[in-house]
Amino acid sequence: MTDSPSGPTLLFVDDDIDIQSAARLLLTRRGFHVLAAHNAPEALTRITAQNVDLVLLDLNYAPGATSGAEGLALLKELLALRPHVPVIVVTGHSGVSIAVAAIRAGAADFVMKPWSNERLITLLQNTLQNRRGAPSEIHGEQPFLCGSDFMRRLLEKADRVATTRAHILISGPTGTGKSLLARRICAHATDDVSSLSIDGESCEALPQGGDVWVIDGIERLTPPLQRALADRLDSATAPRIIALTGSIESDPTKFHPALQLHIGTIHIALPPLEGREEDIVALARHFLRYFAARHGYPEPALDDDHLSALAARPWPQNVRELRQVMERFVLRDEVNDTAALVPGTLSPGTLVPGTLAPGTLEDAERSLIETTLRRHGFNVTRAARELGLTRPALYRRMARHGL
Structure with missing residues (x-):
């Protein structure tokens, strides 16, 4: 830097x-x-x-x-x-x-x-x-960017309902930006409200305060907690719920029926990144500028061959994986990635060496967690923040994958 x-x-x-x-x-x-x-x-x-x-x-x-x-x-x-x-x-x-x-x-x-x-x-x-509040500090927050008309309409829908009190369910595969969209909705709300972040996997009791609850992995709440939450939402002082889930359609039995009725008022389904060429290009250019500025490196150029390779390859970890690929692309001198800058040398899945290859979700998750931990010198707090997890949730995944 x-x-x-x-x-x-x-x-x-x-x-x-x-x-x-x-x-x-x-x-x-x-x-x-x-x-x-x-x-x-x-x-x-x-x-x-x-x-x-x-x-x-x-x-x-x-x-x-x-x-x-x-x-x-x-x-x-x-x-x-x-x-x-x-x-x-x-x-x-x-x-x-x-x-x-x-x-x-x-x-x-x-x-x-x-x-x-x-x-x-x-x-x-x-x-x-006369500036109010604390000076600006970089804390890893990213904008929710898109390049396609479909995603722009989805974003317009999210912004429109952000100013209401309606509960919102955001679903989508891992790495599609569910947490980013939830934070955007909270930031665009008109009221001066307090928000709480809750990890469904590690939650043992419902909190008492907070105007808005952002529940990541709401389907992982235990059945008693799901029932208690449904009862809480029937009250006049209920918090607003922004619920995040992998896919409610894949296994609707994970949700208590009463809770599903409450949180399904507004449903925003984020699609996988694969095949969304306009969004891939917009995000790739953003991450190139971002990491060039963060690391003090010159911003590399993306020609048509590079963009075609990005658009054609599979993205099992979606935007999260694209972010990692672009960081490696910027840091090509450190990873000896000179071939990645030569037009015509790229093929789907080989934009840069060491990126996630298609495989099982378990393999992809393990690779992503290990790569993130190494990038942060195995600082669990920083790695968890980048992955959008709580420390306990990251520790559980590390144990499950033997990391």
Whole structure:
């Protein structure tokens, strides 16, 4: 990794390269470390990969866009990922009305184009001094990204119900992003509510507090706990449930009938990654930018042969596996993966050496856990956080696989 800058880090999101260059020159002279992003995907990657103290956010990125809708949508995503990072929106064509809408959506302030350099610097400095909450810290949170129309519609459904009190069941194979989607729903809820994370496998008693319960592996709750939860949900003070499960259709007998009625109000089924070419490409590009920034490595290029190989290969561990493959791709010098950069040398299942090969789910899970533990120097806490498990749940899986 490169040395951390001494001054505050500012992320400037604007599609105009000339404006980016002028702003970088001005802000660097005034002691800021400037990160550039030219669109929403780059901005989301930057803010998840690096510590950011402040965001300067233009509201339009597509050619000819003047509505500010792109920027307002990105503002929502940024605040969900980093609620304590102040965002100052930049508006020109969109006008003051959009700036006011951004303030209502959570922006700290706004500046009009063309701006006065001195006024901009004063605004940035005052915003940093008045920042609420703790400084931004990287904690592994990732945005829920997609590239296909199908997944965008699914995400729109999740965002729409996020502001309600309806219980939500999120199902899907391992590694498809169920926990990420649950955290997104919690972040997009309008009420200031407290949430609790519950591991169904290790839960021994239902908690007493919390407005929202995110229950991972709800089908692993014991039958008495499932019955108790169903009874709790009949009460007027019941918590909102966001339940995560591998597949409710595969074995519906795992659920108490009364509980299934409650949690099945809204069902969001995440599909496997295999065959979703547009989503694979969008996620691969995001992870390349993310790990290049995290490790201080240059971002490798993906040509058509690379993308075709990624789209064609099986993904038994879904997005979680793609993330690992892209990290190895960025770190090719450390794993002697020079062949992976040569066009035409890739074939399905061999993008990088050492990645998970198709096999049984047990073999895939063991390989994933072992790889994650090694990456974190067998620090169970960090490995469990990356895998989306509690420490007790990870210990049980380690014991089951003899790790």
